[in-house]
Amino acid sequence: xxxxxxxxxxxxxxxxxxxxxxxxxxxxxxxxxxxxxxxxxxxxxxxxxxxxxxxxxxxxxxxxxxxxxxxxxxxxxxxxxxxxxxxxxxxxxxxxxxxxxxxxxxxxxxxxxxxxxxxxxxxxxxxxxxxxxxxxxxxxxxxxxxxxxxxxxxxxxxxxxxxxxxxxxxxxxxxxxxxxxxxxxxxxxxxxxxxxxxxxxxxxxxxxxxxxxxxxxxxxxxxxxxxxxxxxxxxxxxxxxxxxxxxxxxxxxxxxxxxxxxxxxxxxxxxxxxxxxxxxxxxxxxxxxxxxxxxxxxxxxxxxxxxxxxxxxxxxxxxxxxxxxxxxxxxxxxxxxxxxxxxxxxxxxxxxxxxxxxxxxxxxxxxxxxxxxxxxxxxxxxxxxxxxxxxxxxxxxxxxxxxxxxxxxxxxxxxxxxxxxxxxxxxxxxxxxxxxxxxxx
Amino acid sequence: xxxxxxxxxxxxxxxxxxxxxxxxxxxxxxxxxxxxxxxxxxxxxxxxxxxxxxxxxxxxxxxxxxxxxxxxxxxxxxxxxxxxxxxxxxxxxxxxxxxxxxxxxxxxxxxxxxxxxxxxxxxxxxxxxxxxxxxxxxxxxxxxx
Numbered sequence: 001x002x003x004x005x006x007x008x009x010x011x012x013x014x015x016x017x018x019x020x021x022x023x024x025x026x027x028x029x030x031x032x033x034x035x036x037x038x039x040x041x042x043x044x045x046x047x048x049x050x051x052x053x054x055x056x057x058x059x060x061x062x063x064x065x066x067x068x069x070x071x072x073x074x075x076x077x078x079x080x081x082x083x084x085x086x087x088x089x090x091x092x093x094x095x096x097x098x099x100x101x102x103x104x105x106x107x108x109x110x111x112x113x114x115x116x117x118x119x120x121x122x123x124x125x126x127x128x129x130x131x132x133x134x135x136x137x138x139x140x141x142x143x144x145x146x147x148x149x150x151x152x153x154x155x156x157x158x159x160x161x162x163x164x165x166x167x168x169x170x171x172x173x174x175x176x177x178x179x180x181x182x183x184x185x186x187x188x189x190x191x192x193x194x195x196x197x198x199x200x201x202x203x204x205x206x207x208x209x210x211x212x213x214x215x216x217x218x219x220x221x222x223x224x225x226x227x228x229x230x231x232x233x234x235x236x237x238x239x240x241x242x243x244x245x246x247x248x249x250x251x252x253x254x255x256x257x258x259x260x261x262x263x264x265x266x267x268x269x270x271x272x273x274x275x276x277x278x279x280x281x282x283x284x285x286x287x288x289x290x291x292x293x294x295x296x297x298x299x300x301x302x303x304x305x306x307x308x309x310x311x312x313x314x315x316x317x318x319x320x321x322x323x324x325x326x327x328x329x330x331x332x333x334x335x336x337x338x339x340x341x342x343x344x345x346x347x348x349x350x351x352x353x354x355x356x357x358x359x360x361x362x363x364x365x366x367x368x369x370x371x372x373x374x375x376x377x378x379x380x381x382x383x384x385x386x387x388x389x390x391x392x393x394x395x396x397x398x399x400x401x402x403x404x405x406x407x408x409x410x411x412x413x414x415x416x417x418x419x420x421x422x423x424x425x426x427x428x429x430x431x432x433x434x435x436x437x438x439x440x441x
Numbered sequence: 442x443x444x445x446x447x448x449x450x451x452x453x454x455x456x457x458x459x460x461x462x463x464x465x466x467x468x469x470x471x472x473x474x475x476x477x478x479x480x481x482x483x484x485x486x487x488x489x490x491x492x493x494x495x496x497x498x499x500x501x502x503x504x505x506x507x508x509x510x511x512x513x514x515x516x517x518x519x520x521x522x523x524x525x526x527x528x529x530x531x532x533x534x535x536x537x538x539x540x541x542x543x544x545x546x547x548x549x550x551x552x553x554x555x556x557x558x559x560x561x562x563x564x565x566x567x568x569x570x571x572x573x574x575x576x577x578x579x580x581x582x583x584x585x586x
Binding site (some may be wrong): 384 | 448457504510540558
């Protein structure tokens with residue numbers, strides 16, 4: 001039986017109830033969960049305990065919600081330094097799932113889930129889908145990559161728990177995506193926005209339309225309102241932004257509602273703060289800064305004050321959809337030099353690792369990002385140095401192949417390497433501009 | 442008896458060949474012969490010049506990466522089958538040629554010259570000499586041209 005409990009605008013689902021809690025009640029839930037999480041991290045994470053001890057803090061110091069500001073930050077390199085399992089606060093017998101994503105060097109970062117964590121993940125994904133007006137009546141084509149990346153399985157479990165029909169098609173194979181979309185009566189697609197633009201281009205070339213498709217849930221990379229406008233105009237669907245990161249849970253940390261005016265953070269599970277990226281000082285609501293998140297219910301890997309490096313602001317104004325949970329403005333940029341390509345996080349330092357591996361010394365290089373037919377391309381331009389230059393074509397071609405292989409190994413995606421003439425890349429005063437982003441968001 | 446060849450890296454786009462030639466012209470260095478190897482992505486310009494040290498210094502001062510390789514200039518008969526004799530000797534010795542290009546003219550009438558690149562230059566010279574093929578000296582070539 002297909003009920004229409006969430007046909008109402010705003011997508012109400014029983015799991016969405018916490019979205020509408022009165023603020024005071026929400027804050028009470030947050031405080032209680034924060035105290036439990038800090039205690040859990042203090043007892044289970046050596047690194048966190050050490051940092052608390054250095055500051056002469058104990059979990060008992062968290063008396064009010066605002067006290068979170070006294071706690072030490074966690075950063076991405078902490079996950080790398082404790083690789084693979086150093087931040088787990090649950091014994092492995094209780095861990096039911098591991099995911100991994102790219103870190104700042106060759107090693108990935110590993111995240112863990114207990115059965116209860118997976119339940120929370122499902123719940124927030126149901127709430128995200130519901131907020132975008134997706135219901136159990138929908139047929140969802142999940143084009144996020146399945147595997148170690150949290151996008152595929154995160155959206156999958158949530159969509160199934162919602163009761164919708166899920167097509168676990170994963171990423172890639174554009175022709176098959178378009179065929180499935182038309183033949184299976186797909187109404188909702190989950191993908192990166194750039195991949196959807198690519199589907200759009202290919203559909204146009206093949207003179208196909210999107211059939212019953214009505215909603216797109218797009219995440220895993222930053223995109224803009226201009227891109228949304230283009231997607232909506234050219235495809236006739238509603239394009240929604242969803243936010244998440246593996247370190248916190250994966251997709252489902254926040255999502256737009258049908259108003260498409262900022263992303264609601266599921267605050268009963270993830271406590272947000274905005275801080276000055278330089279000083280780490282907490283900034284008031286409405287001010288732009290770096291988003292810092294504290295998990296409030298994670299068991300296997302609690303994260304206290306995780307620096308997301310995503311720049312946004314918190315909007316405390318009540319939303320017209322009726323949700324009381326706060327919204328963040330769409331993420332437009334990062335406070336570090338990380339960028340996202342085809343849903344994969346890339347740091348220039350990873351590129352340097354690969355170049356060093358091949359050449360022994362670090363040549364002058366530049367990363368150029370472009371978007372062609374909706375698909376993101378990354379090119380690494382490497383200046384030829386006397387050490388690597390050869391008069392033999394074969395030797396240079398082998399070097400070129402080694403560069404591309406090393407980059408693929410470190411980044412996890414295939415990117416293009418180009419050998420360029422010495423001194424042909426721009427030098428700037430001080431910090432070199434390593435990334436040229438020519439993508440039109 | 443070896444020839445110093447200069448190699449330059451060029452990006453494969455219009456106008457790239459001009460810059461090194463301009464540098465050599467300004468430095469007053471004479472180009473004796475040249476060959477260009479190209480792929481879809483890049484090219485390698487190989488040059489034999491009258492004063493390789495001066496040329497190298499000028500090119501490097503202009504920011505170019507210059508690779509110096511020893512290559513073998515071989516005299517061949519300027520008649521059908523002339524090159525074949527040299528190649529046969531190389532085959533017999535079991536040597537592989539990395540690449541090859543020609544001089545416009547040899548050191549004397551009736552002779553032509555080719556430049557050969559080997560992995561092992563010494564071995565190649567020995568094999569050629571044993572087969573009675575004349576390997577030219579750098580001075581000889583420069584003097585003639």
